[in-house]
Structure formats: C-alpha cells, structure tokens
Amino acid sequence: MEVRTADGDVVPLPSRRVAALLAALVLRVNRTTPIDDLVELLWNEDELPGNPRSALQIYVSRLRTALGDTGRTMVRTDAGGYSLRVDPAQVDVEVFRSLVRSAAALTDPADRIEPLAAALALWRGEPLAGLNARDLIPRLDEEHLQAQELYVDARLAAGESADLVPELTELAERHPTRERFWAQLIRAHQASGRTALALATYGDVADRLRELLGADPGPELRTLHTELLTATGTATGTGTATGVVPHQLPATIPAFAGRTDDLRRLDELLPTANLGLVIGAAGIGKTSLAVHWARRVEDRFPDGILYADLLGFSPVAEPADPQAILSRFLVALGTPPDRLPANAEAQIALYRSLLAERAVLVVLDNARSADQVRPLATTGSGCCTVVTSRNELAGLVATEQAEPIRLDVFDPPQSKQLLAARIGAERFGSDPASVDALVERCAGLPLALSLLAAQIALRPRRSLASFVRALGESPLDALSTADGVGVRTIFSWSYRQLRPELARMFRLVAQHPGTEITPGAAAALAGVPIRAARRMAAELVANHQLIEIEPDRWVLHDLLRAYGQELCEPAEADAAFERLLGYLVHTGFAAAVLLAPSRVRVELPELPADVEVVAPTTRDEAFAWFDAEQPNNLAVLRAAAGRADAALWLCVWTIADYLDFRGRSGYPQAQQLALEAAVRLGDLTKQAHTRRDLARGHMAMREWDEAIRQHELALGIAEELDDEAAIAHGSLGLGRVYTRIGDHRRAIEHTQRALRIYERTGHVDARANALNNLGWYHSELGEYQAGLDYAQQSLKLYTESDSEFGRAVASDTSGYALAGLGRFDEAIALYTVAVDVLRALGRRLDTADCLMAMARVQDRAGRGDGARASYAAALEILDALDHPDAETVRNCLAQQR
Secondary structure, X not given: OOOEOOOOOEOOOOOHHHHHXXXXXXXXXXXXXXHHHHHHHHOOHHHOOOOHHHHHHHHXXXXXXXXXXXXXXXXXXXXXXXXXXXXXXXXXXXXXXXXXXXXXXXXXXXXXXXXXXXXXXXXXXXOOOOOOOOOOHHHHHHHHHHHHHHHHHHHHHOOOHHHHHHHHHHHHHHOOOOHXXXXXXXXXXXXXXXXXXXXXXXXXXXXXXXXHHOOOOOHHHHHHHXXXXXXXXXXXXXXXXXOOOOEOOOOOOOOOOOOHHHHHHXXXXXXXXXXXXXXXXXXXXXXXXXXXXXHHOHHHOOOOEEXXXXXXXXXXXXXXXHHHHHHHHHHHOOOOHHHOOOOHHHHHHHHHXXXXXXXXXXXXXXXXXXXXXXXXXXXXXXXXXXXXXXXXXXXXXHHOOOEEEXXXXXXXXXXXXXXXXXXXXXXXXXXXXXXXXXXXXXXXXXXXHHHHHHHHHHOOOOOHHXXXXXXXXXXXXXXXXXXXXXXXXXXXXXXXXXXXXXXXXXXXXXXXXXXXXXXXXXXXXXXXXXXXXXXXXXXXXXXXXXXXXXXXXXXXXXXXXXXXXXXXXXXXXXXXXXXXXXXXXXXXXXXXXXXXXXXXXXXOOOOOOOOOOOOOOOHHHHHHHHHHHHHHHHHHHHHHOOOOHHHHHHHHHHHXXXXXXXXXXXXXXXXXXXXXXXXXXXXXXXXXXXXXXXXXXXXXXXXXXXXXXXXXXXXXXXXXXXXXXXXXXXXXXXXXXXXXXXXXXXXXXXXXXXXXHHHHHOOHHHHHHHHHHXXXXXXXXXXXXXXXXXXXXXXXXXXXXXXXXXXXXXXXXXXHHHHHOOXXXXXXHHHHHHHHHHHHHOOHHHHHHXXXXXXXXXXXXXXHHHHHHHHHHHHHHHXXXXXXXXXHHHHHHHHXX
16 A cells, blocks of 8 residues: 655555554545444454554554644544545545446446546555455455456457457456356357357356356356357257256245235235236345245245346346246256257247146346346246346236235334344344344345344454444445445446436435435436426336335435435535525525515525426415425535525525424424524624524424524624614514513513604505504503504504405404403404414414414303314314423313313
8 A cells, every 4th residue: 555645755654554544544535434443454353452442543643643744634533433534536446436437327338448447557466465454455356356347348348359368368267256257258259259169168167166166157157158059059968857847046045034915925926826026126135035935835836946037237247138048948947958949939939838737936036127027937827937126117017917016125123033033132132222223224125134234243242333333424335245245236236227317316316415305306406307307206216216105205215325425426416406405495485475475585596507496376386385395404404504504594584484384393493504504604684584583483482581582682783783674673573572471561662663663664564563563562461442453553554465464463463452342252253364364374373373362252252162162273283283382272171171
C-alpha cells in the first residue's frame, strides 16, 4: 500500500499495523468503520492487547502524525468508530470502482472496453501486499476479478476472441475453480472456430472441478457444453439411460423458516394446476422456497425432478437459452444425445410426448422472461412446473394461467425464527434487545438475515451488539462475506438488467429522504414528466425494485434504498434533491394559498426547468396533495437542514397552515427546523415570522409560557427592524396568548396596538382579526355588549372581503357575547354557522373548539341533547388528533349523561 502527497512524494507509514488501519479506512472512505471491526482486523484473537480500544487509539494517533498537518482532519473520530474523510478521486480504489460502475451502465459492450481498461490499469501487484489485512484482501480480489470478467466479456463481444485466448488461459490456470474464466475461454475457442478445443477444455475443467471441489461444473458451463454438443451433433457418452429417474435439485436449504402460507399455496397447485410462479425481490427467498417445497413433495413425482437455473439475472452470463436447457432435459429423460431432434419444434414436441404419461416436477429458477419458460413448462396431467423470477412475468399469468405467488419480507417473528435456527438458541437468547435491533435492520429480507446469521456463527466471540453497530453504520458492507457474496452483490444482478432510464429512476427515487414516494416526487427526483415517472415506476414494481402499497404510492425496501443511494454520484444526488425541493415548494405554495387565500405571500425561487408541477385548483385538491406528501414532511426537512436552508424555510411556510388546520403532528418540529434554517441564513424577517408560527403551535398544545416567549422574541426582532406589519402581527399573537391565561386586560392592550397599525396601513383582514379578538377579550371580562359590538364590526369587514374563515371566527365570537347577554337562540344559530364553515374549511381543531363552546351554551339553554351531540362531535375530532383537551371533553360528556 502506498500513500503519496499532491506533489507525488511517498509518505512513509511507521508500521504494518498503521498501514493496515489506513487500508481499512480507505476501503470505506468517508464512512465510519466501527471500532470492533478495526480491532478484529489489526489483531488475531491470540494477540489481542489488554485494552484493544486504547491500543487502537495509539495507532490512530500514529497514522494522523504520519499524514502530517491534515492528518487530524482526514482521520476523524466518529460515534463508535473512525473514518477517513477525503475526496474519493484521490483514492485509487474509489476511482477504480467509479470506472467499473460507469462501464457497467453502458449498453454497448464496445464502449465498456476503455473505462474498464483504465480501471484495471490502476492495479499494481497484489492488493495490500505485506499487510495483516486478511479480511480486506478477499473483497478487493473479488472486485478485481469481476472487473476482469466484465472486461473480457466486452472484448469478446467486440470480436477479440482469438487475441483473448492466451490471456484467458493464464487467468483460468491461475484461478482453476473460477468457472467464469473457463466459460469465457471456451467461448473464445468456439468463436475462433476451434470447437473441438472448446469441447476438450470443458472436459479438462470438469475433471479439475471434480478433483478440487468434488463437484460437477455449474449451470453456465453445463449450458455451454450442451450448446457445443447441439452445434456439433457430438455425443459425450454421458447421457442418462432410459429408465433412470432424474433428481436435479440443488442442495437442501439449511434451517428453512417461515413461509407457511406460501408453502400451502404451492401445495394447492397439486393435482390440478400445471404452472406456479413464485415472484419477489432479490434476496426474498424464492429459490429457497421452491427447492424446499420440491423436496417436500418429491414422492408425488415418481418420474423425477428436473431443475435449471435460467440465469435471468446473472451478473456474468447471458440468460440461458431455453433450447439448450431443453436438450439437457431430454437427455435426462432418457433420450441419447445422438438421437436429439435437429430443430427446436421437434425437440419441444418430443419433450411434451415424454411427459404426457409421466409425473415429473420441473423447477425453473431465475427466469428473466416468459419466453424462457414456455418451451420448458410441462403440459402432462401428472406434471407440474414451478418458476421463480424477480419479474412479474404477467404473460405467463395471462396466457398460461400460471398461479402467481408473490413473496413478501418476513415479519419479525419469522425473522427471529430464521435467525435462531441459524445461530443456535443459546446465542439467540443471550441478548434479546440486540436480536430485536438486528431483525429490524435486516427489514425482513431473508437473504440479509441469512448473511448476518453466517457472520454471527463465524464469529462466536463477538457480541450481538457489535453486529447491531455494524448494521447501523453500513448495512450493505455488514451484510456481505469475504468471498464477495452479499446483499449488494445480489441487488446488483437485478440492477444491471435495467434499461438505463429505469436504472437512473431507481437510483434517484432512492434519494427521497421519506419513506413513501408519490408520482410527482418521483418525477421531480428524476427530472421527467409525471406520466413517464408513473410508467417507469410500474416497471420497477414489476421488477420488484419498488413496492406499490396503494395506487400512485410506492416504497423501497430499506436495504434496496441503501443500495440505490450508494449508486448515485454526489452531484447526481444533489441535483435530484434540489428538484424534489422545487417540486414541493412550488406545488405546496399553490396548495397553501388555496387553504388561506388572504395569507401574505412569499417570493419563490425559479422552478427547475425539468420539474413538472400540476398545481391543485380547489381546496379539496390542495388538501389531497398535502395529505399525499405529508408523511414525508419531516424527513425531507431534516435532509434539507444545512444543505438547502432557503428551500427548507419555504417548505415549512407552505405546510404550516395545512398542519395547523388538520391538527397534524410534526408542526412544532417543522417550525423548529425552519427557525434553525432562518438563523443559519441570517434572515431576521424569516426568524420573526417563524417564531410567531412556533408560538401558534405552542398555543395549540396549551404551552402558554413558551408561546409568550416566542412571540416576545419575534416582537423584539420586528421592533429592531422597525417592521410595522411584523410588530402588529406579534402584538396580535401576544394578545391571543394572554387571554388564554386569563390576562384579558393585557391582551386588549397588545391588540389595540396592533389595531392602530392595521388601521394606518389599511390591512383589512388583519384589522378585522384584531376587532374580532377585542370582541372576545371584552366578552371574557363580562363586557358582553362591547364584545358584541367589536365582533359585529369584524363580521362586517370579513363579509365585505369575502373571507369564509373570518366569517366563522367572528360568528363564534358573536355567539359567545350573545350567550353572555342571555340571547341563547341567537348565539346557537351563530355557533352553528361557525361550525359548518370551519368544518368545510378543514380546520379540525378550530371546529372542535367551536363545538365545545356551542355545547356549553346549549347546556345553559337547557338543550341537553344538543349539548351531548356537540361534545361527542368535538371528542371525535380531539381523539383523532390525540389532543390534550380530549379528556376534558370526555368528562363534560360524562356529566351530561
């Protein structure tokens, strides 16, 4: 391992352990590596120092010193570990990975050659040579080998077969158990016109694998061999003799758990259904289920079980040719290789004839398309075919009447069942809290649970809590093994099959900070029209990269989200997030002014050109849009904090009235984030505005002292800025709080100050608001006639300005004053008007307050039935809002009975 300065000078490292420490941090650049992982890397169990953490701190200090002046800023101490914070472009392995990713995304194999050659040129000798880095080297080696395989594939596709033979021969000899290199060598021979040599090479590798591993060649090599035989008409002499029953299932899945309902549905295929289709996302356990079920029912198929991996999502091979699989099946069913029909139609006819009177189960694993399945599906009455796929294969359901069985993630009890079966009851029961956390972070994905269980079983001295920490820091790294098998690898097989536009959509929707994705948000993230976003989302759902939870609403599995996020370059992710914020701000603004037409407007930034906004045109549409996006509000705002503060503040401005009207949770948190953003922006006007909105939230929750504090801070800023409108707004707000704590004289004093400013500035709605408040405060003091006069002045202004909300609140205040004057019938009539308007406006908390006030007047007027109905309606709203006033209303209702 080598470190160089910007001038090219080599930086000496003081020891091999310091170098190994740096290697571990480099391989997870800009991410935290847990302390336990670093300790495990640096020391074998028999050489652990007395205090490993202290010893690790010493090596971290030495590394910082070796790196010079920037060592402390580069090597950071994080929660639970350490990280190396540098530009990835300065790290060879990151440049290598970026080049490989960009090459894999190209559709033309010829275009992949140059970036892959550049990536491979970065390798100089053995990785981490001379270091005690046993857990790091296998992963690097695997990445290097996969890049070489992609490079060879690209050159084969470009017609360089003859030139590749010497290079491939060396690679295959150096890695004798890596079947991919052998397959590429055989293809190179075949493409160069040396079919006999290709067949001989297959025989050689088959013998080696049996000698070294005790196993026959895998599916890719076997399929390639059958293709060679079919092309040449050559018999190998290994055909199955007539009467031998094939049993081709792969090894039994150990410690199978869960899937009771899915096994039952597979059982129901027998004896009438011919075709079952097990579909689901990568890592969901489709193959495990199919193989486990096949072994359970093998006695129902005395004529054998045929199995083929159709390689529909292989990262290194094209999907299997069904004709080649068919030839293999015919041989397994007793047809001598030299008697195979010459054309596809004849082979299919023979296959169906052989199965017509037999009881055979066919398992077709990892199908990419319906066309792969159709020639191989059984038609005999005693036969059954089970297909697994990451795609929906809707054509099989429509035309072959396949019975679809969609697998879902495990629930927590099923996840625990699998984990306990794999790691043993004693260790499973040693730390229930960590088990719960592990189950939660694997998010019910069977592959993730299996990989995690394998790591726990292989490291008996590590605490379960250490695995929890590893999953929290970097779940995709934690859920992988040293030989390159992992969640990230399995996900990549599906990702590589996507068309470029779908791959981009997948990457970008994964950048959404919230849990649920709507069409508008998906379109904004990708910078495409909403119609196109819907179409692409539907395809991702069909491929099981997105989950549709209801029409026009999708979610990502947590681990798929993490995978999609790491695929994005920072610039691509930032641009997507900027578009999302633009969509939320502009659509939210249009919706907000429909909910509160008299609201003072704010200035919006220009909408990004590639963002489509379909603005709501009615209050119902506005509420529907807010309802759709509301579950993600806080997540988006937190993600924007310190990153896009101006947009964050505008987002909160757009949702404030909606959250208040609906009584939604999250209002105080949203306003606090907006306030922090305004402080970072240094914008005093925004700070004053947000503090007034914060005070409104505290008032709703009856937190009077904090409401007063926020209003006074806002008022102080307004006075400092000499902003008359803000002074009036702050004074008006303070008056509302003071009256709620019984200090009505002070409330009147602050409100009169606001009224004088509004009269001078001509702000009609605000003046009407102040008059209405004065009417309420005087009524609270028992000065009902004065209160009625103010309220009626307010009602007149609101009617002239056509403000429905104003008419409601002025009617409410008038009702209160009239009740105080003993004019109950008039009061109840006005309360009824106020309730109807508030309910129509969607202002739920205000509606509940008005219903409670009306109930009290109805009770005083001797209308018990009406009072009970009003209290009950208010209680229904408050319970739905989980509001503290609910218990008070419940007591009032109990007294009425």
